[in-house]
Amino acid sequence: MSQDSLVVKGLSRQFGTVHALKEFDINIPKGELVALLGPSGCGKTTALRIIAGLEKSDTGSVMLNGKVITSDAAHKRNMGMVFQAYSLFPHLNVAENVSFGLQMRKVSKDNQKKRVDTILELVGLNSHHKRFAHQLSGGQQQRVALARALVTEPEVLLLDEPLSALDAQVRTNLREEIRRLQLSLGTTTLFVTHDQEEAMTISDRVGVMNSGSLEQIDTPDVLYNNPATNFVASFVGVMNKISSQLSDGHIEVFGKRLKAVKGEKSSGTVYALIRPEAINVKTNTSNPNAKVLTRSFLGASSNIVSQLSDGTIVQSLMTSSGSGELHPGSTVELEVTTSEVLVTHD
């Protein structure tokens, strides 16, 4: 077993009647970037804050490098944290903000200067030492916050939706930078976000949370192709739900017999979970089974939204060159390209 940097067992937190967090477990090996992904209120931030020591959990334990830190105060935990916004101290300039943690650790003035210079260089702000927070753009502020959190060489880096308040373009650039930094420094990182594209593109593993529970934690590939629950299936990527009859472990979709995964033991009406890229659109056909509603041009591919006779909306991905003649109202034949499909009952 690889060295686990952060081991969290059985965390739970209740606010009155609201279960913000239920039996939360997570093991993060050293140097890994794990994302906690989920909608508002799913408990991801609560979990993060408990790990940071900013909140107390009702049950459970937090261990860092084998040492139990559950009851340690926040300022003794040697973790770095970046918040969504507004975390820079307004009365200190960039250099003073970044050196704050070093100051608390009684690092010598010379060393402080060296390390501050190095980290600011690393985040691309080496000429901004004397600026103040209100003179920086949102992206720059977050980079300073990142520098401030990393300069103390923390055991764990915690990020609480650090990109959510930024413009789309800045978001995309900054998340790549965060990943690059994290990889070059080898810092164990826990990244909370509600944006699944963010989580999927830069993480080693992603944990999907819903209503206080961690539903599945796996690599992005596995999460996408083998969602463990209905929620994960529909939260990560786009998922079509097409109803069909299940019998003898198989269902029929668009005239093709498919093996039902996870539905072997039951029968009756089920929904087949099929990704858009697993549905082929045939334009010249004598056997139409769907009507095109819209076609969205995405570059190399296009997203075709069509409607079945029973009203079900199906999304399919096809090459733009092949879909040129499709327009709202065209009739097409949809077919499934895989031979196995996930099914669910609701």
Add this chain to the structure above:
Amino acid sequence: MKHSTTNNVDVKGALANKGAFHGFFSPSPLPLLPLSLFFLIFFLWPIGALTGNAFKSNEGAFTFSNITMLFQDPYRLAFKNSITLGLISGFVGALPGLAIAMAIEKQGSQTLKKFIASISGVLANTGGVPLAFMFLAAFGPAGLVISALKSVGIDLYGLGFTLFSFTGLVIVYAYFQIPIMVIVVTPALSSLRKEWKDSAANLGASKFQYWKKVGLPILMPSFFACYLLLFASAFSAFATARALTVGNIALVPLQIGSLVDGNVTINQANLGYALAFGMIVISLIAMIPYIWIQNRTAKWQTR
């Protein structure tokens, strides 16, 4: 993140700049006329008139003699007393007020905050005779607190304390100064973002270190501004001073009051205006920094 004021919402486009009147009116300042006229007549004119008269001799010629009179007793003493009263009462109100505001912020309950807000609002406006009589009932010669202390052997009045003194004034003023402080410092306190506290803790600062390096430095300008407000409030207070003192303490508002009541000596016709002018100058010295600081800190206080 919720943007709660239009000032923070970045509405782009020419339409926003021209407001709702785009194409209908040019944004001429005409609608400002009523307010400006009102302000001119009922504010600028009286102030201008009294300033002019402050420098007029009895015959109407320009003179500094009224002003130089201010530097002589009893007026010099009055200014000294009023300014001292302002400085001391400022602290007596500012420090407890800050402590209370911080305690309320800590407690966090909404009902408590509403309760305190309404009580402070009422107490901040108490003054004059009602306030004086309340304190009389507690701290007057036959007051409840005095009698209670007497019964355990402490005779405050015998020791020289009296409500009708400078000290008494400071104590009574505290009753409305502290609520004023709570009201004006609370916005500054709540502008201390949670993220700063959390960041500081995360970076290794203990509670004490947070306050020393982050909390207090950020609060300092606002605290100072609030102190200035309290100074001006105590310096200019009239009703309460009049109710509590019987002419035994020289204070500028009281002297003006007495001159207005007709106790003028012949060659001092314009002295009252000089006194008023002096009050304005001192008030300006306190209030202009107050306004300037509040403006600056308001920038990072908007949520």
Add this chain to the structure above:
Amino acid sequence: MDSESHRKMADTMRKNSASNLVLIIAGMFLFFPLYAAAEFSLRNGADKTHGFAAYRWIFDQSGFAENIGITFRVTLLAVVLNLLIMVPTVTWLHLSGQRYKRLVEILTILPLIIPVVALATGAQLAMPEFMQNSVYELSFFYVVVAMPYTYRALDIGLAAHPLATLTNAARSLGASWLKTFTTVVAPTIRPSILAALFLMVALSLGEFTLAQLLHWSTFPVWVTNVSQQNIVGATALAIGSLFFAWVLLFSFTFIGKKNSTIVTEEG
């Protein structure tokens, strides 16, 4: 209760003990004069019994109705003046893209700088005869003195709504200016107007300095003079009006205050 919960409770109590102490001491300082005055006001005279006799005293004084009436009418005029002058101006400011906002802000903060005593002397000097012969001159000055507070109340209240955007939307949907004002603008700004007017009323009801120095008998001035004759009654009045004002303000905080910012915490 297990040890974990014990630990948590002890933690919470320790954390709050300092702030609790502060509040308790503050409460005591606040409470004592009130209690003493209340006890004093409830006395029935030389005997040690207590009753509400003193609270009826002020109502029995000749001049009560007259002076209440004067203050009432002065307050009414002040409120009307505020409505006519402050409300349209601030509304226009917000609708017209706030070009003159800086100027108005500076203008309305100036009365805060000038001590009321000084303003009173200037008023006596500058105001023409006909104004100085009417008690209603007070209303005008009350509006000026209240300006820093009423302007801020209106400004903050209006800023919480994107008024320019709302009126543009209404207009683009076909509403006339009148319709826009009555159906969109007026309901939106009503809470702010009420808040500003409330401030005006509160100031006017308790204002002593200007009235006294300009030699007018308003309710606060009259009460001050009459108080010399009956200390118990005067104390009763002080307590009574304090209590009344507080009840009014307390209930107001539950009705009007939807403008207060609430911090949303992500779960």
